[in-house]
Amino acid sequence: MKLSVIIAAILLLASHSAALAAACQFESQGEGRVADVVDARSLRLDDGREVRLIGIEPTTTTKQALAAMLAGRDVSLRGTDDTPDRYGRQPALVFVGESDTSVQALLLSQGDAIVSAEIADKDCAAALMAAEAEARRGKKGSWADPSAIKNAESPDDILAGIGRFVVVEGKVLSVRQAGATTYLNFGRNWTRGFAVTISRRMVPAFESAGIVLKSLENRKIRVRGWVEGNAGPRIDALRVGQIELLGTN
Structure with a gap:
């Protein structure tokens, strides 16, 4: 996926729903540069930290979409609790550069992920559901399969x-x-x-x-x-x- 396509998708998603960009901001958990996409739900930063993307469950296309979207990019992390999980991964919402739209929301809007329903904040949960609903309506990504x-x-x-x-x-x-x-x-x-x-x-x-x-x-x-x-x-x-x-x- 070309960088220009990714940027265009981010801008389209943000313009489609201002509420989507406003939700899921939470507290800052730091920044870093993506060194590697480990699997369909986690990535490694150049400082050695491993991050688990909260709020979504992967589909067969998630890892590929993440690699295209995040390889070598500077990202910021946000969340309500940065306590590592049992695998040592920091759970967080991930934002590319200065974008106000999370990577999770972008994946959902493309049909490259499914909402996991793990986020308790009502506004954030609603925003992620709205992104997924957009992909379902458009039969994008995994939703193209009946x-x-x-x-x-x-x-x-x-x-x-x-x-x-x-x-x-x-x-x-x-x-x-x-x-x-x-x-x-x-x-x-x-x-x-x-x-x-x-x-x-x-x-x-x-x-x-x-x-x-x-x-x-x-x-x-x-x-x-x-x-x-x-x-x-x-x-x-x-x-x-x-x-x-x-x-x-």
Whole structure:
């Protein structure tokens, strides 16, 4: 990808939504020059620091897009907590040069990444979701593939993605509680159908966000997360942002 194309994409993204550029500013966590793109979610600076890009999950094109965008570039880091993760990587939003638009938002707007829903700040989370939505509407990048969004009525297709981060859409047929877990069931067969699981400790967070779990019955939603399960696929909703309401039927 040519540098001129990248700059044009940044300018287009910033002009498309001023709110997108204004969000996700957070506290400065330092600056540096990119020495290497380690993998699809992390890079190494010339001072030896390794950085993990927060807020996104990679697609098959993320590493290539990052390498084209960041190789040898000066970047600044922003975030709410610079405590290294268990691999020694500093979690941060990354900005190229003087740009007010994060690399994460740019990747999302190109369809080269998926929102992870890990960022709790509402304005920042909304901005990243807006960038992803732009790519979905334009069928850019990974969203050009019709199978990029899984159908909740096709549990075998979802289960084939076990261990991967996926996006699923469908209607919640029932909401059931079993012990400390609430199940959003998308199929009549609770054992084999797709379901979203929500632990009791997460319920107050959903209610604070205006989502009463029982009210999701017969609602169409979009959910994102890591696929688990054996007979039937499951996604554990650990964050409110993993669930989006799409309609009333």
